[in-house]
Amino acid sequence: xxxxxxxxxxxxxxxxxxxxVVPMLLIMLYAFTTSGNSVLTFQFTLDNFARFVTDKxxxxxxxRSLYIAVITTLICIVLGYPIAYVIAQRGxxxxxxxxxxITMPTWVNMLVRTYAWMGILQxxxxxxxxxSWFGIxxxxxxxxxxxxxxxxxxxxxxxxxxxxxxxLAKMDKSLLxxxxxxxxxxxxAFLRVTLPLSxxxxxxxxxxxxxxxxxxxxxxxxxxxxxxxxxxxxxESQFLTSGDWNFGSAISLIMAVIIMxxxxxxxxxxxxxxxxxxx
Amino acid sequence: MxxxxxxxxxxxxxxxxxxxxxxxxxxxxxxxxxxxxVTLLGPSGCGKTTLLRILGGFLQPTEGKVLFxxxxxxxxxxxxxxxxxxxxxxxLFPHMDVYDNIxxxxxxxxxxKDVIEQKVMRMLRLVSLEDYAHRNxxxxxxxxxxxxxxxxxxxNEPSVLLLDEPLGALDLKLRKEMQQELKYIQQEVGITFIFxxxxxxxALTMSDKIxxxxxxxxxxxxxxxxxxxNPVNEFVxxxxxxxxxxxxxxxxxxxxxxxxxxxxxxxxxxxxxxxxDVVIRPEHLDIVPRAEGMLKGMVKSQLFKGMHxxxxxxxxxxTSITVKMQVSQDRPVYNEEKGEKISANAFLLDVxxxxxxxxxxxxxxxxxxxxxxxxxxxxxxxxxxxxxxxxTGNYTVTFSTANETSITVKVLVVAENRVxxxxxxxxxxxxxxxxxxxxxxxxIALDTDLETWASAxxxxxxxxxxxxxxxxxxxxxxxTITPGVYEVTFxxxxxxxxVSTTHAFEExxxxxxxxxxxxxxxxxxxxxx
Numbered sequence: 001x002x003x004x005x006x007x008x009x010x011x012x013x014x015x016x017x018x019x020x021v022v023p024m025l026l027i028m029l030y031a032f033t034t035s036g037n038s039v040l041t042f043q044f045t046l047d048n049f050a051r052f053v054t055d056k057x058x059x060x061x062x063x064r065s066l067y068i069a070v071i072t073t074l075i076c077i078v079l080g081y082p083i084a085y086v087i088a089q090r091g092x093x094x095x096x097x098x099x100x101x102i103t104m105p106t107w108v109n110m111l112v113r114t115y116a117w118m119g120i121l122q123x124x125x126x127x128x129x130x131x132s133w134f135g136i137x138x139x140x141x142x143x144x145x146x147x148x149x150x151x152x153x154x155x156x157x158x159x160x161x162x163x164x165x166x167x168l169a170k171m172d173k174s175l176l177x178x179x180x181x182x183x184x185x186x187x188x189a190f191l192r193v194t195l196p197l198s199x200x201x202x203x204x205x206x207x208x209x210x211x212x213x214x215x216x217x218x219x220x221x222x223x224x225x226x227x228x229x230x231x232x233x234x235x236e237s238q239f240l241t242s243g244d245w246n247f248g249s250a251i252s253l254i255m256a257v258i259i260m261x262x263x264x265x266x267x268x269x270x271x272x273x274x275x276x277x278x279x
Numbered sequence: 280m281x282x283x284x285x286x287x288x289x290x291x292x293x294x295x296x297x298x299x300x301x302x303x304x305x306x307x308x309x310x311x312x313x314x315x316x317v318t319l320l321g322p323s324g325c326g327k328t329t330l331l332r333i334l335g336g337f338l339q340p341t342e343g344k345v346l347f348x349x350x351x352x353x354x355x356x357x358x359x360x361x362x363x364x365x366x367x368x369x370x371l372f373p374h375m376d377v378y379d380n381i382x383x384x385x386x387x388x389x390x391x392k393d394v395i396e397q398k399v400m401r402m403l404r405l406v407s408l409e410d411y412a413h414r415n416x417x418x419x420x421x422x423x424x425x426x427x428x429x430x431x432x433x434x435n436e437p438s439v440l441l442l443d444e445p446l447g448a449l450d451l452k453l454r455k456e457m458q459q460e461l462k463y464i465q466q467e468v469g470i471t472f473i474f475x476x477x478x479x480x481x482a483l484t485m486s487d488k489i490x491x492x493x494x495x496x497x498x499x500x501x502x503x504x505x506x507x508x509n510p511v512n513e514f515v516x517x518x519x520x521x522x523x524x525x526x527x528x529x530x531x532x533x534x535x536x537x538x539x540x541x542x543x544x545x546x547x548x549x550x551x552x553x554x555x556d557v558v559i560r561p562e563h564l565d566i567v568p569r570a571e572g573m574l575k576g577m578v579k580s581q582l583f584k585g586m587h588x589x590x591x592x593x594x595x596x597x598t599s600i601t602v603k604m605q606v607s608q609d610r611p612v613y614n615e616e617k618g619e620k621i622s623a624n625a626f627l628l629d630v631x632x633x634x635x636x637x638x639x640x641x642x643x644x645x646x647x648x649x650x651x652x653x654x655x656x657x658x659x660x661x662x663x664x665x666x667x668x669x670x671t672g673n674y675t676v677t678f679s680t681a682n683e684t685s686i687t688v689k690v691l692v693v694a695e696n697r698v699x700x701x702x703x704x705x706x707x708x709x710x711x712x713x714x715x716x717x718x719x720x721x722x723i724a725l726d727t728d729l730e731t732w733a734s735a736x737x738x739x740x741x742x743x744x745x746x747x748x749x750x751x752x753x754x755x756x757x758x759t760i761t762p763g764v765y766e767v768t769f770x771x772x773x774x775x776x777x778v779s780t781t782h783a784f785e786e787x788x789x790x791x792x793x794x795x796x797x798x799x800x801x802x803x804x805x806x807x808x
Contacts, residue, residue: 177337178370180357182384182435192383196374 030249048250058234058251065231066258068145069214072152076160076209077202079153084164084201085194088171099165102158114151114222121147121223143225151223152213160205167201168194203270210262215255231255284312287438287471288334293343295329295495303329304340305495311473313438316465318474318482321492322518327475328367330492331441334473335364348438363432364441368448369424371416377403377427378412384435402430405464422453429461433468440465442474446481458484479519483507491515507560512802516558521589523564523776527557527801535801538574538594538774546801556802561779563798566590572791578784579775590778592792597749598705599770602733604753605713608762614684619658623647623678625689625713629734633669633692641665645688646718647678658684667692705746709735709769719757726751735769746771 034043052058087098105113120126121142131137141147171194179189217232224230231251238248288311295304304326311317319327332338334345336357344351352360363384371380381402385395403409406426411419416427425445432440442461446454462485465472476482482489483503491498491506491514499511510516513524527537529549535542537557549555569575576594611622623645628636641647641663649658658680665676671692679685693710712732722728729735729751737746752768776792784790 172368172370174366174368174370175372177335177357178364178366178372179383180337181335181362181364182431183358183387184383185356185358188387193372193374 027249027252030246031253032250033246035244035246048247049254051247052251052254061229061234062231062254064229065214068148068152068220068230069210072149072156072213073160073206073210075149075153076157077205080157080160080205081164081198081202084161084168087161087165088168095169099162102161105154106158110155111218113155114219117147117151117154118142118222121150142223143227145224145228147223148220148228148230151219152216155219156209156213159208160202163205163208164198164201167198171197200270203266207263207266211259214259214262284314286310287313287348288473289344289346290330290334291344291346293330293333293340293345295326295333295338296341303495304333306343307492307495307497309490309497309500311439311471314469314471316462316472316474316485316487318476318486318489319492320476320479320482320489320518321498322477325492326495327477327492328443331364331443331473331475334439335362335441336360361437362439362441363435363437364443365425365428365432365445367443367445369428369445371424371427371431373417375416376412377408377414377416377419380416380427381431381434383431398434399430402434405433405467406430406460421448422457425449425457426460429464433464437470439471439473442472444475444477446476446478454481461485483519491518493518509800510558510802513556513804516556516800516802521561521777521779523559523561525557525559525774527555529553529555529801533796535799540574542573542799543796544799544801545797546799549801549803554804556804558800558802559776559794559798561589561777563794564592564776564778565793566592566778566780566784567791567793569789569791572793574776574792576776576790576792578786578788578790580786581784587779587781588783590780590784592776592778592790594774594776594792596773597771598707598737598746599750599768600707600709600735601766601768602709602735603711604729604733604765604767605711606716606719606760606762606765607713608716612684612686613652614682617682617684618652619649619680619682619684620652621647621649621660621678621680621684621686622715623676623686623688624715624718625691627691627693627710627712628667629710630669630671630692630694632734633667636667638663641676642678645676645678646715647686647688649678649680649684665690704740705737705771706740707735707737707746707748707769707771709733709767716760716762719760722757725757729753729767730769733767733769737769737771 031048032044032046034045034047052062083102087095087102090098118125122128123138123140123142125142127141128138131139175193175197176189179193180186184192215232217230217236220228220230221233221236235248235251235255238244238251242248288309290307290309293304293307294302296302307326307330309330319330321327329338333340336352336355340353345353347360347362372383375383378399381399382395385398390398399412400409403412406429408423408426408430411423411427416424419427428445429440429442445461446457449457458481461472461474474482474485483506486503488500489503489506490500493514499506499515501509506515506519510519510522516522516524525537527535529546529552530536530541531551532547532549533544535544535546535555535557544557546555566578574594576592579591579593581591582589605625607624611620613620626644628644642660647660647663649660650656651658660678661681662679663676664679665674667674667676667690669692671694674690674692675687676690677685677687710733714732718728719725730748735748737748738744739746748769749772750768750770752770753765755765778792
């Protein structure tokens, strides 16, 4: 029986090969070859990587991207955790409504929402108009790291809230009663029981925020303008403007490795949290 | 004994109502002494867990005081109370190992590490899980988790341990073991245990004092023996153990009458001719030869219970009524032209029911149906014509289909046919009826159908409540019944006594029952005190 059904997976395997494996191999092929190769004359090279590593401009962009992603993730945790906590404390009905409110913005295309932020943050935008009523500004906000981080936090925080909320909501409430019963004040109970038990949620939230943040390209493009370039923008421009597919592929590959390492680190942290009791 | 001890906890007129208006506790007052094993016993929803949670500090009473060592603790948060709880589902911290779970309370108090270790290891020894200190709690069995939860609570040296149905999730064998162990632990640490359960056997085995609760009120407080021997009302008697409860009348001190016979008993202080409930436990009844019995009856059924037999002895049959069933084999009317058949039977009707008659009822009473002669597909009956007056007499009903295939049957309107049983204050009612052979042959639940056809019902003359008809007797074989007149008898349940016996009796055996005056327990009737 199992054998017979196994053949049903073939279309999916073919699909995965066509959509994921082949493009990945192509990227690797491009990354390690010189430009202008015809199919017959492959010239293997590490120049693309050398160019990225040695050029200070590119390294700066990479570090900036990582920095922005880390800051975004931290802000998402700091803002998202209390929100998730408050929602989880609520009764099931307001709970559902609040979760709906959190997820509702994601029903609208991310690009559209980012354009909306442009309108809000512009020098003559809504925010500056409001500020001018109080005699402040105009404050230049668009095309700064503030605008980019704001855009990213806004776009990615629902993922963090949902992940933390899920882990808080499935926590057995009697554990808190037990902690109180054993002499823990509400603060101690939170630190010793709620927080450690919600860490798996925080960790998967980190994965879901950090990964898109580090490779995002249209948020820095729209809200950061030309001034604020991140890795995603460089990759995009290599493919679309410069036409240097080989260098673009090399940067993509470097990012893929960085992402893989960070995922491996979070997974390790996750396992550690899960098995804390076994130490 | 109890008077010498110190009152540790006093509940003073505790009322708890929830936001939805539900009143869970209706003014509960209870004193709990030092070093007692107290069990709060009652069915689910009786308020026992609510009372426990109020003591633990997880719920605020709507009204009333909780005194602990003489001080009102209603506004003291749980973490400041010298009370620890073993929760229903243990609530062990899944992210900590056994050791850290038990040490949780001590680390909060910032006790030195070596002291903590000593205390934790002592607790692990007490619950015989020394080797499990560094196991993950989620890997433990239910019984082990249970013990860890107890250790985690006891390590804080509380003066009271609350246990909220802690044995509910365990299997029977483990439960029995844990009952023993809990009792042992309680004697070992010498503190007050307040144990909540709905299991009466558990309560009887472990407690020094049982508090029986029902519907937010305390029914009775006493030692297991007191509660078992002298229940104060029907609820307690039925909830604690198997029992026989019989209606009786107190004639004078130490003399009670039930089943129209007088018996010596040990009960004083009742009014002359006061109606009472008489309780006799199954193990206090003995089966003897019929001639020697104080009550005489017949063995009705017997169940093997392992240690003993549970024998039901019927001392009196219930109220009964016999009606006549006229069975006919009416040929269906055949309309050859249209290829249709129609059938119906004559029926009897009570004068009082004429008013409520409608077409649907008439069709049902007559079992009228029409069908296609070839395909046997049912055809709907379009018209029902009748002119029945609320007077006794003979009437007719005509049923017809759209194609004018019709049949006319007799309806007999009669006066009531009921039997009253004055002695036992019961009345039963049923009517003679007509039926077709096929209806009886095709019936799936004949007893129930006979009750419906005869409109049989019974009720108590005291309070008007419905009494179940438990027995339907007839002397025909429904498979091979032929047209004719048959008798059907409906009866209510008689008086039955549950008796624990060590050896088997034949069903239908004529026997006598004996009991000693001291084994008759008399209670006031529910709702009269």
